[in-house]
Amino acid sequence: MKVSEKFYEFMKERTWQLTEKWYESLDKSDPSGVYASKDTKVIQTLKEQNHAFHERFCHLFKDVGQDRLCNFELWIEEIAKDEEHLQTPTHFILREFFRTQDQYLAILKEFIRLHGSEFTLDETEFLRELIINTFSIVISKFAEENYEYSQRRLKAQQEMIRELSSPVILLNKKTGVLPLVGDIDTGRARYILENTLNECVDKNVEHLFIDLSGVIMVDTMVAHQLFQIIESLNLIGVRSTISGIRPEIAQTAIQLGISFENISVTSTLERALNEQQ
Known part of the structure; x- marks a missing residue:
């Protein structure tokens, strides 16, 4: 053997x-x-x-x-x-x-x-x-x-975390809010752009409130992508209102040459919702 x-x-x-x-x-x-x-x-x-x-x-x-x-x-x-x-x-x-x-x-x-x-x-x-x-x-x-x-x-x-951290929440049949919280890197910003557009189309949102009061810091690339969301929403017929922009984010946007001329901006989400009513 x-x-x-x-x-x-x-x-x-x-x-x-x-x-x-x-x-x-x-x-x-x-x-x-x-x-x-x-x-x-x-x-x-x-x-x-x-x-x-x-x-x-x-x-x-x-x-x-x-x-x-x-x-x-x-x-x-x-x-x-x-x-x-x-x-x-x-x-x-x-x-x-x-x-x-x-x-x-x-x-x-x-x-x-x-x-x-x-x-x-x-x-x-x-x-x-x-x-x-x-x-x-x-x-x-x-x-x-x-x-x-x-x-x-x-x-x-x-x-899953990205989906939970960037939801479009319906306030009524035509209005939604996108509350953004925490640090936003390039990858998350790209996901927010894609997800927000898809959710607005799926939920028939006509007016989206984007609240940035919970966003602590973004770099220039991310700031540019965030404002691309507004431009993209405009192209699909969704009006946007931004609330809660921190001074440092506003400064970054200005340095990038982003114009707020055609963007609805309010200091707080509460004020934005009151004005909408």
């Missing part, structure tokens, strides 16, 4: 034992993440995920010629997009990969102690290299997948 086949037989009987030992030795004092969970369902899922890894890893020794990455792709994808793991710091997850690798090296050491006389040093060294190289491949692929899913998740969260 080949050394890999012998090790496969040795390993397949110990997969659940590996999982239980791994969880028992797990540092459950992490400040956050899946490994610190006390939820029994989360813990059971975590153990099942760990055991599924062992089953795939064990199978490598039965067929050493197979594509090692292919054997783990579905498992890696599942873990990388798993919500509990996405909420776990990546260095905690990598720590557990290396702890699991240590488990395999320890069990290989036990295998050599019991069966080493049956095989050459090169044969047992082959097993050690297979373990280390496979972990390297899996960890690298997981890090790549985890990063991609994290970026998608972050982008989705940013989109």
Whole structure:
């Protein structure tokens, strides 16, 4: 029997034992993440995920010629997009990969102690290299997948924040208000422009009040884009009234050569709404 086949037989009987030992030795004092969970369902899922890894890893020794990455792709994808793991710091997850690798090296050491006389040093060294190289491949692929899913998740969260931070609120059937709050960078300004135009069209807004009293600071590029919103609204037939312009924003607009001649401006949103009535 080949050394890999012998090790496969040795390993397949110990997969659940590996999982239980791994969880028992797990540092459950992490400040956050899946490994610190006390939820029994989360813990059971975590153990099942760990055991599924062992089953795939064990199978490598039965067929050493197979594509090692292919054997783990579905498992890696599942873990990388798993919500509990996405909420776990990546260095905690990598720590557990290396702890699991240590488990395999320890069990290989036990295998050599019991069966080493049956095989050459090169044969047992082959097993050690297979373990280390496979972990390297899996960890690298997981890090790549985890990063991609994290970026998608972050982008989705940013989109949601942008939507919530620049809503067109209807005051009546034809009038809306756009309250802007916080710092506005170029990316957010671009989103506000696109979103505001779309919302005004969708909601049939004819008069939009844009309140800037909550905007602390903008740079020259952003100021230019904000006033582009007014020009764009005018092109689609929406009248605009600006309220709450801070002195520094007004100065930036003047420096840019932006004319307020055809723009309705009031000091406060309350005053703008009263005048509209």
